[in-house]
Amino acid sequence: MAELPNTTMANECKVKLKSKDDKIFEVEYAVAMQSQTLKNALAHTGCTDTALPLHDISSQILAKVIEYCEYHVNAANTISEKDVKTWDEELVKHMDQDTLFRLIVAAKYLEIHNLVDLMCKTIADRIKDKSVEELREIFHVQNDFTPEEEEQVRRETKWAHGE
Amino acid sequence: MDESPKKELAERRNTSSHLHRKEETPSWHLGAPVDIFFRSSPCRIVVVNAQELDHPIIYVNLIFEQVTGYRADEVLGRNCRFLQYQGSFAKTRYPLVDIRILTEICRCLSEGFDFEGERLNFRKGGSPLMNRLYIKPICNDEGIITHFLGVQSFKEANFDLSPLRGLVWKKSSGAIHTHILGDMYSQKSLFVHRDCSFKKCCPLYKVSDEVLVVNILARLTPRDVTSLGSVCHRFYNLTKDESLWKLVCQNIWGQETFSILESVARRRRLWWGKIVRELTTLEAAAWRKLTVGGSVEPSCINFSVCAVGSKVVLFGGEGVNMQPVNDTFVLDLNEDCPEWTHINVNSAPPGRWGHTLSGLSDSRLVVFGGCGRNGLLNDAFVLDLDEPQPTWHEVSCSTRPLPRSWHSSCILDGTKLIVSGGCTDSGALLSDTFLLDLTMEKPVWKEINVSWRPPSRLGHTLSVLGNHKILMYGGLATSGPLRLRSSDVYIMDLSEEETRWKYVTGSMLPGGVSTCNSAPPPRLDHAAVSLPGGRVVVFGGSIAGSRLETKVYILDPMEEKPTWRILYVQGRQPKYASGHSTCLVGGTRVVVLGGHHTEDWMLTELHELCLINLKGTD
Numbered sequence: 022m023a024e025l026p027n028t029t030m031a032n033e034c035k036v037k038l039k040s041k042d043d044k045i046f047e048v049e050y051a052v053a054m055q056s057q058t059l060k061n062a063l064a065h066t067g068c069t070d071t072a073l074p075l076h077d078i079s080s081q082i083l084a085k086v087i088e089y090c091e092y093h094v095n096a097a098n099t100i101s102e103k104d105v106k107t108w109d110e111e112l113v114k115h116m117d118q119d120t121l122f123r124l125i126v127a128a129k130y131l132e133i134h135n136l137v138d139l140m141c142k143t144i145a146d147r148i149k150d151k152s153v154e155e156l157r158e159i160f161h162v163q164n165d166f167t168p169e170e171e172e173q174v175r176r177e178t179k180w181a182h183g184e
Numbered sequence: 185m186d187e188s189p190k191k192e193l194a195e196r197r198n199t200s201s202h203l204h205r206k207e208e209t210p211s212w213h214l215g216a217p218v219d220i221f222f223r224s225s226p227c228r229i230v231v232v233n234a235q236e237l238d239h240p241i242i243y244v245n246l247i248f249e250q251v252t253g254y255r256a257d258e259v260l261g262r263n264c265r266f267l268q269y270q271g272s273f274a275k276t277r278y279p280l281v282d283i284r285i286l287t288e289i290c291r292c293l294s295e296g297f298d299f300e301g302e303r304l305n306f307r308k309g310g311s312p313l314m315n316r317l318y319i320k321p322i323c324n325d326e327g328i329i330t331h332f333l334g335v336q337s338f339k340e341a342n343f344d345l346s347p348l349r350g351l352v353w354k355k356s357s358g359a360i361h362t363h364i365l366g367d368m369y370s371q372k373s374l375f376v377h378r379d380c381s382f383k384k385c386c387p388l389y390k391v392s393d394e395v396l397v398v399n400i401l402a403r404l405t406p407r408d409v410t411s412l413g414s415v416c417h418r419f420y421n422l423t424k425d426e427s428l429w430k431l432v433c434q435n436i437w438g439q440e441t442f443s444i445l446e447s448v449a450r451r452r453r454l455w456w457g458k459i460v461r462e463l464t465t466l467e468a469a470a471w472r473k474l475t476v477g478g479s480v481e482p483s484c485i486n487f488s489v490c491a492v493g494s495k496v497v498l499f500g501g502e503g504v505n506m507q508p509v510n511d512t513f514v515l516d517l518n519e520d521c522p523e524w525t526h527i528n529v530n531s532a533p534p535g536r537w538g539h540t541l542s543g544l545s546d547s548r549l550v551v552f553g554g555c556g557r558n559g560l561l562n563d564a565f566v567l568d569l570d571e572p573q574p575t576w577h578e579v580s581c582s583t584r585p586l587p588r589s590w591h592s593s594c595i596l597d598g599t600k601l602i603v604s605g606g607c608t609d610s611g612a613l614l615s616d617t618f619l620l621d622l623t624m625e626k627p628v629w630k631e632i633n634v635s636w637r638p639p640s641r642l643g644h645t646l647s648v649l650g651n652h653k654i655l656m657y658g659g660l661a662t663s664g665p666l667r668l669r670s671s672d673v674y675i676m677d678l679s680e681e682e683t684r685w686k687y688v689t690g691s692m693l694p695g696g697v698s699t700c701n702s703a704p705p706p707r708l709d710h711a712a713v714s715l716p717g718g719r720v721v722v723f724g725g726s727i728a729g730s731r732l733e734t735k736v737y738i739l740d741p742m743e744e745k746p747t748w749r750i751l752y753v754q755g756r757q758p759k760y761a762s763g764h765s766t767c768l769v770g771g772t773r774v775v776v777l778g779g780h781h782t783e784d785w786m787l788t789e790l791h792e793l794c795l796i797n798l799k800g801t802d
Binding site for chain 2: 125151152183
């Protein structure tokens, strides 16, 4: 792997990202470094003017990812852990499922582990204590069990519901 | 394939008729709607025959033709690798095509796994395309792979983000994949078109199984995991994953419990799904009798035991002529024929009875207090069983709690000894609580100061709940001028700034009985065991009227209104069980030593309460 650019270059380097729908986003080098994927790519190419194409990420999602990374890059040393937590909670508070999942896929692809964790924790919280029907509604999943299969599953899982 | 069927296929597609002539229909049949469906999707579809040599292509859709520039009749019958050659005249693959991907594809195909990844391809004209490829094996009714289905989306390859990421492959599960193409159009499908914009597609499908299991499901309680598993086939199959239940166990019961269970699970080849279930419901709890070899001689009573890994360690006791003894015995339950072994230790503590023996982390144990030859003691000694020549070391401290016997103790975090109550030389009962942090170089006894203390007592139990809570139950407690058996439960949270004892349930008065019908009668010198999840199980001990009762009771202090319940346990329960001669081994077996008659104290016949079914998979 090529050497990482030296510090001065790193400070001046602006990384260009191209979303699925061809929108270009420009971010600071330090912000891009939050993503392990981009870190590896930039180690190969050095600072380049070419936009890195992110085939699967829409501009809407990429904007959110960048928002997260930009806040966390600054938060690292200056903002208290408690305030960071509050900001994170605000970010996900009213996020719809679709965005949450798209963000997970994007964050996983870009290897931004904190963001993957945050998104997954949010989804886990939304799954907590919901009934099967509610879960189907929340995640727009169709019931593909036959009635017999459904009965069998219910019997198998009775134990976890305190029955 | 010879010329004519190929041309015929190409013609038929162009006239939007059935995909195959009837005679050529494979065991899974594609109806007319599916072809339209394929043609309206933005994906390239390739189907190859898995049973013929070199996996020839038997179907490509229109989009494939349009994007790659290759016509169907040019590619049918050939292996897909031509897509890696730049231009139609190239004989070898382009050097930048990542060989690792190809190896991975070959491996997945030969083992019947799904494949998902990216690779570099070329159009007929030679221009490059990044190919996001998803390959799925298709099985017939007998579960034999007959075809491979490839769904691809191509992007312009301007820049190669290397290394090519996300080689995600999942094990194929036969039940899902038969009839998969037939189901697709009816939208009940579990097949994922990663790059298609299905409006009704569940966004959860975009997330890989690995992320779902490790990052999301592993954070849930068993209740939520099973609820999600009841939603659809895909999730149901995820909840059958052993590694998921391992993660769930770690998450809900913590690392310490998990490590203890892991050694048992590994040794007996238990299934994690079953472990979590049985430790939650205790449906498999059973009394068993265990005969062991060796013997504890000279026999004694009022010794103390504790568990260290798979071993039961016994120290001290009241021997012949009621003289205190200081022998150390070990019984390793992991051996095929466990037998009591006397350990020759260096510098054994002075003999005693009515003391406490508690297991620390890393094969160490600590003894405190008790009645010695010349009165009550307040010294503490630590023994490391892993040492080549085990030696008892006294814990030297300047200030110590009052000497006492029949106090209770527990270990917090594997390193902190907590003792409470007991009886002093003068016969007075105590109600204090002390903590000794054995991680410190020079450990110091610290009294836990509280504004209010439960009535002083002896013969009670202290159980640890999680990382920082302790639960006190029962004992012989002061009640005015009297001492009466207690049924009270108190909890203290040591992580709070102002620690205090909280009353949980009981009668509020020693000797009284609580209103709950299945509450255990008040008792002392009983056995109390902490279960994962912060539940407590009690049995045995001495109850009013000198009766001996070994019904098992369970309490969950986390409930809103914690209530005692009777736990129905299969098998014959022992007639006698006492707290100081009972211990929990390997997180799953409560070993009860001793009995009422003299011969019982040879300790060759033990009783154990197995919390889970320890017969593993064959």
